[in-house]
Amino acid sequence: MALFDAILELADDHLVLGHRLSEWCGHAPMLEEDLAMPNMALDLIGTARTLYDHAGKLEGAGRDEDALAYTRGEREYRNLLLVERPNEDFAHTMLRQLYFAAFMEPYWQACLDHEDEVVRGVAGKAIKEMAYHIRHAGEWVIRLGDGTEESARRMREAVDALHLYTGELFEEGAAEGVLPARAAMRPVWEDTVGRIFAEAGLDMPEGAIALSGGRRGEHGEGLGHLLAEMQSLHRAHIGATW
Amino acid sequence: MAETPLWEVFIRPRNGLSHKHVGSIHAADEVLAVQAARDVYTRRGEGTSIWVVRSADIVASDPDQAAENFEPTAGKVYRHPTFYEIPEEVGHM
Numbered sequence: 001m002a003l004f005d006a007i008l009e010l011a012d013d014h015l016v017l018g019h020r021l022s023e024w025c026g027h028a029p030m031l032e033e034d035l036a037m038p039n040m041a042l043d044l045i046g047t048a049r050t051l052y053d054h055a056g057k058l059e060g061a062g063r064d065e066d067a068l069a070y071t072r073g074e075r076e077y078r079n080l081l082l083v084e085r086p087n088e089d090f091a092h093t094m095l096r097q098l099y100f101a102a103f104m105e106p107y108w109q110a111c112l113d114h115e116d117e118v119v120r121g122v123a124g125k126a127i128k129e130m131a132y133h134i135r136h137a138g139e140w141v142i143r144l145g146d147g148t149e150e151s152a153r154r155m156r157e158a159v160d161a162l163h164l165y166t167g168e169l170f171e172e173g174a175a176e177g178v179l180p181a182r183a184a185m186r187p188v189w190e191d192t193v194g195r196i197f198a199e200a201g202l203d204m205p206e207g208a209i210a211l212s213g214g215r216r217g218e219h220g221e222g223l224g225h226l227l228a229e230m231q232s233l234h235r236a237h238i239g240a241t242w
Numbered sequence: 243m244a245e246t247p248l249w250e251v252f253i254r255p256r257n258g259l260s261h262k263h264v265g266s267i268h269a270a271d272e273v274l275a276v277q278a279a280r281d282v283y284t285r286r287g288e289g290t291s292i293w294v295v296r297s298a299d300i301v302a303s304d305p306d307q308a309a310e311n312f313e314p315t316a317g318k319v320y321r322h323p324t325f326y327e328i329p330e331e332v333g334h335m
Contacts, residue, residue: 036281
């Protein structure tokens with residue numbers, strides 16, 4: 001079941017972050033971003049669906065993607081704390097996206113020669129999506145960080161609020177020995193984020209405490225509310241389909 | 243958003259076709275304009291290439307000169323290539 005657990009972690013990361021991004025739909029600061037964020041959300045949710053479907057088959061207990069997404073509680077979710085952090089403002093949202101995509105792009109690269117065919121297939125598709133997420137979020141981080149007095153202040157506040165959740169990206173969790181080593185991504189991640197921070201005039205925090213616990217089901221209060229909203233329809237109408 | 247410039251977006255659907263005007267977007271600069279055009283106008287596989295141009299840089303014909311610009315062509319049907327016989331061998335054009 002080692003691969004099941006490892007894939008479930010990745011699927012939860014993608015679903016929760018996709019849901020967070022989708023919360024902007026209809027509320028973004030401009031129409032262009034109101035389409036861009038759901039676009040990115042759909043990339044993430046598409047990846048999550050394929051991963052859940054595959055995990056369900058590996059488990060062989062009859063759980064499909066809906067069962068895995070909609071009938072597990074907060075303590076059973078294995079996502080990173082980073083991806084469940086609330087949207088707050090546009091600076092927080094873009095920085096969270098950059099932090100995650102800057103990890104996933106090289107991680108999917110490392111998954112390209114994995115022995116599991118579905119993992120290889122997802123990786124091939126997701127690399128391009130993550131490359132765009134890095135570009136989209138990165139360009140905004142640069143402009144907000146190097147923008148007006150207010151945008152620079154908000155960007156710095158986002159870094160202060162979110163950076164301590166980035167250490168968890170590199171913890172092995174259930175991936176250990178099953179998927180590529182997560183810790184090995186740190187140099188590439190630091191290079192990607194560092195280049196963008198340099199252009200944005202932002203300082204990369206050093207030696208900060210890394211918060212973790214998501215992989216053990218120990219989440220912040222935000223995830224319970226997110227799941228309550230996301231799962232309410234399925235729980236009220238079991239087996240509902242579009 | 244009032245000061246955010248407007249950009250016209252042109253998409254080329256396939257190789258061999260021309261870029262075609264599809265609409266406009268707001269963006270602060272040219273890099274964000276291409277991103278916004280991608281996010282707004284290529285969501286259903288519409289394109290293989292994007293051009294953006296600041297709307298302010300477009301020079302348009304004067305609507306008041308529409309008559310002198312366009313009406314004189316109305317009587318010149320001989321400019322349409324409909325008076326030539328196409329040899330069978332050429333096939334469908």
